[in-house]
Amino acid sequence: MHVLIIGAAGMVGQKLTRRLVADGHLDDRAITALTLADVVPAPRPAGFGGRTTVLTVDLAAPETAAMLTGARPDVIFHLAAIVSGEAEADFEKGYRINLDGTRGLFEAIRIAGLAAPYRPRVVFTSSIAVFGAPFPERIGDEFLLTPLTSYGTQKAIGELLLSDYSRRGIFDGIGIRLPTICVRPGRPNKAASGFFSNILREPLNGEEAVLPVSGEVRHWFASPRAAVGFLIHAATLDLAAVGPRRNLSMPGLSATVAEEIEALKRVAGERIARLIRPQPDAAIAAIVAGWPRDFDASRALALGFSAETSFDEIIRAHIDDELGGRIAA
Amino acid sequence: MHVLIIGAAGMVGQKLTRRLVADGHLDDRAITALTLADVVPAPRPAGFGGRTTVLTVDLAAPETAAMLTGARPDVIFHLAAIVSGEAEADFEKGYRINLDGTRGLFEAIRIAGLAAPYRPRVVFTSSIAVFGAPFPERIGDEFLLTPLTSYGTQKAIGELLLSDYSRRGIFDGIGIRLPTICVRPGRPNKAASGFFSNILREPLNGEEAVLPVSGEVRHWFASPRAAVGFLIHAATLDLAAVGPRRNLSMPGLSATVAEEIEALKRVAGERIARLIRPQPDAAIAAIVAGWPRDFDASRALALGFSAETSFDEIIRAHIDDELGGRIAA
Numbered sequence: 001m002h003v004l005i006i007g008a009a010g011m012v013g014q015k016l017t018r019r020l021v022a023d024g025h026l027d028d029r030a031i032t033a034l035t036l037a038d039v040v041p042a043p044r045p046a047g048f049g050g051r052t053t054v055l056t057v058d059l060a061a062p063e064t065a066a067m068l069t070g071a072r073p074d075v076i077f078h079l080a081a082i083v084s085g086e087a088e089a090d091f092e093k094g095y096r097i098n099l100d101g102t103r104g105l106f107e108a109i110r111i112a113g114l115a116a117p118y119r120p121r122v123v124f125t126s127s128i129a130v131f132g133a134p135f136p137e138r139i140g141d142e143f144l145l146t147p148l149t150s151y152g153t154q155k156a157i158g159e160l161l162l163s164d165y166s167r168r169g170i171f172d173g174i175g176i177r178l179p180t181i182c183v184r185p186g187r188p189n190k191a192a193s194g195f196f197s198n199i200l201r202e203p204l205n206g207e208e209a210v211l212p213v214s215g216e217v218r219h220w221f222a223s224p225r226a227a228v229g230f231l232i233h234a235a236t237l238d239l240a241a242v243g244p245r246r247n248l249s250m251p252g253l254s255a256t257v258a259e260e261i262e263a264l265k266r267v268a269g270e271r272i273a274r275l276i277r278p279q280p281d282a283a284i285a286a287i288v289a290g291w292p293r294d295f296d297a298s299r300a301l302a303l304g305f306s307a308e309t310s311f312d313e314i315i316r317a318h319i320d321d322e323l324g325g326r327i328a329a
Numbered sequence: 330m331h332v333l334i335i336g337a338a339g340m341v342g343q344k345l346t347r348r349l350v351a352d353g354h355l356d357d358r359a360i361t362a363l364t365l366a367d368v369v370p371a372p373r374p375a376g377f378g379g380r381t382t383v384l385t386v387d388l389a390a391p392e393t394a395a396m397l398t399g400a401r402p403d404v405i406f407h408l409a410a411i412v413s414g415e416a417e418a419d420f421e422k423g424y425r426i427n428l429d430g431t432r433g434l435f436e437a438i439r440i441a442g443l444a445a446p447y448r449p450r451v452v453f454t455s456s457i458a459v460f461g462a463p464f465p466e467r468i469g470d471e472f473l474l475t476p477l478t479s480y481g482t483q484k485a486i487g488e489l490l491l492s493d494y495s496r497r498g499i500f501d502g503i504g505i506r507l508p509t510i511c512v513r514p515g516r517p518n519k520a521a522s523g524f525f526s527n528i529l530r531e532p533l534n535g536e537e538a539v540l541p542v543s544g545e546v547r548h549w550f551a552s553p554r555a556a557v558g559f560l561i562h563a564a565t566l567d568l569a570a571v572g573p574r575r576n577l578s579m580p581g582l583s584a585t586v587a588e589e590i591e592a593l594k595r596v597a598g599e600r601i602a603r604l605i606r607p608q609p610d611a612a613i614a615a616i617v618a619g620w621p622r623d624f625d626a627s628r629a630l631a632l633g634f635s636a637e638t639s640f641d642e643i644i645r646a647h648i649d650d651e652l653g654g655r656i657a658a
Contacts, residue, residue: 091439091497110420132573144471145489146574153493157486160474164482168420244461245475 001026002033004073006059006105007080009038011185012125015228016077021045026075027236037068038080059101065108072112075121075235076171078105084129085191087151098154106161110170122162122173123234126247128220128292130156130177138294141249148290159247166239166246174234174242176300179222179252179307183318192287196221199257200264200315203275206328212281215258218293222252223317226307233305241303251307253314254294263311267319268327330355331362333402335388335434336409338367340514341454344557345406350374355404356565366397367409388430394437401441404450404564405500407434413458414520416480427483435490439499451491451502452563455576457549457621459485459506467623470578477619488576495568495575503563503571505629508551508581508636512647521616525550528586529593529644532604535657541610544587547622551581552646555636562634570632580636582643583623592640596648597656 003020007013013036020031030050036042037055044052057064059080068076080101081087087094102124112118131139132148147153159175166173184197188209195212196219202209222230230250239246255263265273297305308314319325332349336342342365349360359379365371366384373381386393388409397405409430410416416423431453441447460468461477476482488504495502513526517538524541525548531538551559559579568575584592594602626634637643648654 142473144473144574147489147493148496148573150493150497153489156489160476160482160485160489164476164479167477168479244477245473 001029001031001074002035002071003031003075003077004035004037004068004071005042005077005079006037006068007078008036008042009040010079012181012224012227012231013038013077013079014043015224016079016231017042017045019228019232021048023232024049026232029074033073035068035071035073060096060104065101065104066111068105069108069112069118072118073120076105076109076123077231077235078102078122078124081125081155082151083191084149084151087154088149091150094150094154098151099157102154102158103161106165106170110165113170119169120171121235122171123231124158124162124173124175125231126155126159126175126177127152128177128179128249128295130159131292133290135292138254138296139249139292140296141299163244163246167244172239173246174237174239175247176230176234176305177247177249178227178230179220179250179295181224181227182221182314183223183322185224185318185322192284195284196257196260199276200260200318203264203272204268204315204319204323204327206275208275208277210279211257211276212279212284213257213288214280214285215261216256217285217288218254218256219288220252220254220292220295221311221314222250222307223314225317225321226252230305230307237303245299248300248303248305249295249297251297251301251305252295253308253311255311260311263315267312267315272327330358330360330403331364331400332360332404332406333364333366333397333400334371334406334408335366335397336407337365337371338369339408341510341553341556341560342367342406342408343372344553345408345560346371346374348557348561350377352561353378355561358403362402364397364400364402389425389433394430394433395440397434398437398441398447401447402449405434405438405452406560406564407431407451407453410454410484411480412520413478413480416483417478420479423479423483427480428486431483431487432490435494435499439494442499448498449500450564451500452560453487453491453502453504454560455484455488455504455506456481457506457508457578457624459488460621462619464621467583467625468578468621469625470628492573492575496573501568502575503566503568504576505559505563505634506576506578507556507559508549508579508624510553510556511550511643512552512651514553514647514651521613524613525586525589528605529589529647532593532601533597533644533648533652533656535604537604537606539608540586540605541608541613542586542617543609543614544590545585546614546617547583547585548617549581549583549621549624550640550643551579551636552643554646554650555581559634559636566632577629577632577634578624578626580626580630580634581624582637582640584640589640592644596641596644601656
């Protein structure tokens with residue numbers, strides 16, 4: 001089977017690629033070809049016996065989608081997006097990539113199917129940014145999508161298109177709303193959500209991290225490992241069981257920053273946790289106050305999606321996957 | 330003030346035009362210019378003192394939206410759409426008019442505003458087709474949009490774009506989800522919902538009408554007169570009170586077909602009601618079973634929108650507005 005990953009150079013895309021290569025199959029079908037598309041070259045995975053094609057392309061450019069679907073991949077992971085901050089700062093770019101790029105992909109699949117039967121599995125990563133305050137303490141599977149960013153709007157539109165194209169039989173699509181990914185590997189960045197990862201990752205590296213909000217702040221998390229698990233499960237799940245509502249809030253862990261720090265103490269010790277330096281930032285606190293705190297992800301859980309149930313697990317996954325099992329001395 | 334109606338030749342567009350001309354103003358501002366756009370020529374209203382421009386245009390054609398917004402209308406009513414059945418039968422046409430046409434209009438407003446400040450009021454007619462079964466007996470203001478038609482999908486996307494463009498300050502938009510309009514004037518048509526109007530309108534004209542479903546079927550209604558009232562109120566309402574959620578389910582009347590017939594008997598007599606001929610149609614019954622039955626339109630009611638509260642009122646509005654106050658002898 002041929003697997004296409006759009007957005008393959010990103011953090012989740014790279015981890016998904018490594019997992020697919022390690023497994024060698026999806027749902028008992030051997031993976032014989034991998035196409036890795038992104039605006040920058042995705043790393044070529046080591047140890048893959050099949051054919052790997054690395055494409056440096058802009059999804060929203062004319063002909064890109066037709067070229068990608070022309071090879072008729074069996075499974076398409078569509079992870080590519082302009083992130084929230086950039087889509088807010090650059091209105092035209094956000095709509096061009098996140099809306100036109102997604103719709104262009106879906107249209108290219110439809111047009112490929114007019115020539116000869118073609119109905120791939122499409123796994124689309126959506127986001128909890130489709131929800132905007134005010135919302136209930138726990139957001140259920142039937143709560144209204146009320147994005148308060150252009151990014152969230154574009155993801156919500158992608159969800160609607162995915163459902164309609166699936167209902168029409170154009171492809172077999174599933175959209176998964178990822179929790180905030182934690183611990184995000186790499187260097188600290190300027191994203192307002194960065195501190196959730198920074199306060200774990202930097203101390204585990206023996207470095208200081210700034211905490212801009214109070215310990216009572218509650219948010220919704222899953223590890224990069226869980227995110228890859230969602231994608232694999234979405235690619236192999238029997239979608240007849242999902243029905244016409246093709247977009248699902250993924251399971252995750254609802255936890256406060258204080259609980260996050262307590263888990264760090266348990267897993268890595270008090271000395272590591274003392275590297276977190278509180279430095280309140282009213283601007284960041286105001287942004288985070290508008291974010292979801294908890295979900296009732298009943299549908300996804302019933303369909304077999306699973307995530308961590310404690311921050312201890314999330315931290316241990318990071319230590320295993322990123323630090324070779326070792327914490328800074 | 331300059332008012333633009335896109336979709337002015339339709340039933341609601343024509344009634345809105347007549348109401349605007351009769352009122353002569355919107356929210357204390359005199360209407361000095363009316364632009365009536367549609368794919369077929371809208372009737373030129375009698376008795377209007379201002380300038381009337383009738384445009385026969387395709388909203389989705391290149392340059393149409395820029396031409397319409399180039400005149401910088403103060404209020405834009407966007408009523409134009411490919412209806413549900415046609416959007417389902419012709420996938421490309423539905424997306425072209427209902428999605429690309431709407432987005433093109435919103436983009437033309439944005440681009441006009443880049444040249445010189447421009448922030449019109451935009452009133453967008455959405456539909457209860459944004460909801461699809463299963464849903465609760467009464468659909469509240471926070472219930473998930475789950476369209477089960479391409480038309481409903483396109484309207485839901487229009488709602489999301491309207492909210493985002495409004496949040497960005499590009500225009501001041503409000504989307505209103507119309508109930509099923511009853512009594513729809515004109516001849517019987519093949520729409521699956523047609524019988525709700527036919528069983529009142531035809532007997533009131535002294536003609537037989539076919540009833541394809543059982544009396545227990547419940548649905549959600551407002552008169553054409555109420556629909557025009559929603560549009561006028563939406564054009565004049567203080568949108569600061571609406572907040573970022575710019576799309577509202579309009580109030581209406583939840584009633585069964587049996588209640589509809591009882592009202593006809595009360596208003597027009599048993600003899601008229603005997604012109605309704607039951608002729609069960611399983612296909613129509615199956616379609617209608619997937620439609621909303623009742624709404625809790627609390628937000629719209631709190632914002633001052635109002636509709637009929639009995640079928641007697643709906644029937645009397647039809648007799649007054651369409652039959653000159655007279656029932657067939």
